[in-house]
Amino acid sequence: MEPPVGGRGLGGLFPPDLAGYHDGAEVSLPVALELVRAMLRDQGAWCRLEAGDVFTVHVGWDQYVYVGSDRLCADAVARTRELGLFPEPMTTSPYAAELEEPDVTEAADEGFWARVRTALASRQTVLLEERFVHNAARFHRLTPENLDAVRTGLGPRALLTVWPDLNPDVGAVLAALPEEGSAEFVWEAQDGTIRHAIVDDTEYQEFAALVAGARAACALPTYLDERHPLLCAALPDRDGVLRARW
Numbered sequence: 001m002e003p004p005v006g007g008r009g010l011g012g013l014f015p016p017d018l019a020g021y022h023d024g025a026e027v028s029l030p031v032a033l034e035l036v037r038a039m040l041r042d043q044g045a046w047c048r049l050e051a052g053d054v055f056t057v058h059v060g061w062d063q064y065v066y067v068g069s070d071r072l073c074a075d076a077v078a079r080t081r082e083l084g085l086f087p088e089p090m091t092t093s094p095y096a097a098e099l100e101e102p103d104v105t106e107a108a109d110e111g112f113w114a115r116v117r118t119a120l121a122s123r124q125t126v127l128l129e130e131r132f133v134h135n136a137a138r139f140h141r142l143t144p145e146n147l148d149a150v151r152t153g154l155g156p157r158a159l160l161t162v163w164p165d166l167n168p169d170v171g172a173v174l175a176a177l178p179e180e181g182s183a184e185f186v187w188e189a190q191d192g193t194i195r196h197a198i199v200d201d202t203e204y205q206e207f208a209a210l211v212a213g214a215r216a217a218c219a220l221p222t223y224l225d226e227r228h229p230l231l232c233a234a235l236p237d238r239d240g241v242l243r244a245r246w
Contacts, residue, residue, distance in 0.1 A: 008136075009043025021045075022132050023157040023244050024237070032057070036065070046134070048097060058095035066093035097245045103224065107242040108160050108233035113151070115231055116162060120144050126230065127186065127218065129161040130154055139186055139194040141166065154235060157244035162231040166216035173217045174208050177201070187217035198222060 007016070013031050014021045027035070027049075038045045039059035049057040056068035067073075080087045092099075106112065119126055120142060131137040132155035140150045142162075154160070166188055167173050177183055182200040189195055190213050199207045211217065221227050234244040 005041075005043040008045040009038030009041065010045050013038075018132070018136065019155075022155050025156070039063075040065070044135075048095065056093065056096075058093045060095060066090070066095060068093055100245070102246060104159060104232055104234050104246040105242070106233040107236045107240075109236060109240065112160075112231065112233045113147075116142070116147065117144070119162065119230055120147065123165060125165040127163040127165055129159075129163060129220075129229075131159040131161070132156075137196065139196055141188065141194065157235050157237070159234050159244070159246045160232070161227075161229045163218065163220065163229050166218050168216045170211065170214045170217045173219055174204070174211075177204055177219055182222050183219040184222055185211070185217065185219050187211050187214040189214060 005011075010018065010021060013034055032049050035045065035047060035049065036057060036059060039047075040063055042063070046059070054070050056066075058066040058068075060066065077087045116126070121144070124143065126142050128140045128142050128150065129137055130140065140146075142150060166186065170187065173185075177185075177199070178201065180201050182198055184196055185199050185207065186194065186196040192215075197207070234242060234246050236242040236244075
């Protein structure tokens, strides 16, 4: 195994907070080439590179590269063979988004935010999970007072999941972790920041020491069929159309 690469291979391509790295983001050709390299090196980042129906590049989990074009590329195919690689024709990429069934089809429109406000009216505080790419997320403790500010700062096309608020009895949350398997542990540190980590049953004791002093916490299931949030929707584009493919 290669040693882990900080920033999932995105260092120098995007800011440390990954602003600009989201579904639908436009990138330059040099950045696109570096993203392909990062995926081939298995550095952590993964994305589909697409220019509408004109050109696509997908990197598979097996590190096969699937290049799609709206025209024949005989010279490119010949050059690829000269380099010692083995291009083969295919009708479609197995990683085409159209082949996947979406998990979420509801748009986070004004109706969604009205339901969030209703939840806040009864609960006062809820936890918002903002998943701006598939394997990265931010968490926010929503209140009636900060809802609009948090909403303004959400990443484009993010998947939004609303959960009950963090529990101030951190010890009880730790004690309720599954005896086998893993969970996503979310906690509010003493400085007020919300942090999260995937922890499995072999790490509980060490992890309890890490979160000592936390103000509040919760444990979320890691398996999709075990997750039962209050609300879930994806952010539409500015024209109101939901194009995010979750």
